[in-house]
Amino acid sequence: MxxxxxxxxxxxxxxxxxxxxxxxxxxxxxxxxxxxxxxxxxxxxxxxxxxxxxxxxxxxxxxxxxxxxxxxxxxxxxxxIGIIFQDFKLLYDRTVYENLEFVLKAIGTKEDEIREKIIRTLTRLGMVHKKDCYPYQLSGGEQQKVAIARALVKDPxxxxxxxPTGNIDEEASxxxxxxxxxxxxxxxxxxxxxxxxxxxxxxxxxxxxxxxxxxxxx
Ligand SMILES: Nc1ncnc2c1ncn2[C@@H]1O[C@H](COP(=O)(O)OP(=O)(O)O)[C@@H](O)[C@H]1O
Ligand SMILES: [Mg+2]
The missing domain is CATH 3.40.50.300 (P-loop containing nucleotide triphosphate hydrolases)
Incomplete structure (x- = not known):
């Protein structure tokens, strides 16, 4: 492929x-x-x-x-294709939820599917409780998980x-x-x-x- x-x-x-x-x-x-x-x-x-x-x-x-x-x-x-950049490239003026929403809107996902997809993806990564946080309120490992969630949310x-383990400690890696x-x-x-x-x-x-x-x- x-x-x-x-x-x-x-x-x-x-x-x-x-x-x-x-x-x-x-x-x-x-x-x-x-x-x-x-x-x-x-x-x-x-x-x-x-x-x-x-x-x-x-x-x-x-x-x-x-x-x-x-x-x-x-x-x-x-x-x-889901891409996880070395430096995350998150949108720092948007919440975790909004970072994922941005991706789904850009690819034209239907409004009634957006929330479900975001919650499902964040749950899978154990990050749903941080959905309303801004990136600066998260640890490096958590930001990495948001970057992964953003790549996964479109089911690539x-x-x-x-x-992806370059900027985080061993446990988080x-x-x-x-x-x-x-x-x-x-x-x-x-x-x-x-x-x-x-x-x-x-x-x-x-x-x-x-x-x-x-x-x-x-
Ligand atoms: N935009 C660029 N312009 C000029 N040289 C570049 C550019 N991007 C990467 N390189 C060079 O290409 C080589 C490979 O880079 P890269 O693919 O980033 O390596 P790695 O990810 O393994 O560290 C390096 O020598 C780097 O300096
Ligand atoms: Mg590199």
Missing amino acids: IEFDNVSKVYQNKWTALSNVSFKVEKGEFLFITGPTGAGKTTILKLIYGEELPTTGKVIVNNKNVSLIKKKELPFYRRN EIILADE KEIINIFKEINLMGATVIMATHHSELPQILKKRRLHIVSGKIVYD
Whole structure:
């Protein structure tokens, strides 16, 4: 369902982030992308959701060449992809509930389904009691859960998580990892970028290890 076919990415004609990267991810798979800072992990995620385009090679998602998706079709394409950014990117002047509502309204969810979806998603993450809080009233781990809830609320087929355990303590990390395991068990494809190279082994999941933009281990 996701295929990188000999993909290279060079930023501004001079910064090579990926060189000749090829791999496939099947529907329902759980894939870790590991590697040191600057290896190209975030770039891979950006290529999947079409924030960046490959310089050469093809990125194919659900039989679609992402480079051929028109700009105005990108929001529609992304309905199916839940993204958890490294720095959360929450709306800080809105409550937890409103952050999720914003996403559902943007994709045209029917008014009478919005509340039900938000409450269900927040309940699943143990965050429903914080629904009227603003992000600044939450701990780092709780903000991370809101970022995950926002990605999940649209029931996407693909979840992309960029260093979701990067900014939180070990205990909260374990909880977060378990949430992703659960999401994956329910059928979603999960791709998680992390510099914690021990995680794939602990979870017994596939690992794509990249260094300086090249796959060194799959
Ligand atoms: N917008 C950009 N412009 C120029 N270089 C970039 C840009 N984004 C990323 N890079 C470079 O590409 C390389 C890979 O970056 P990135 O994919 O963010 O790595 P990682 O997520 O593994 O830390 C790095 O050398 C980084 O400096
Ligand atoms: Mg990164």
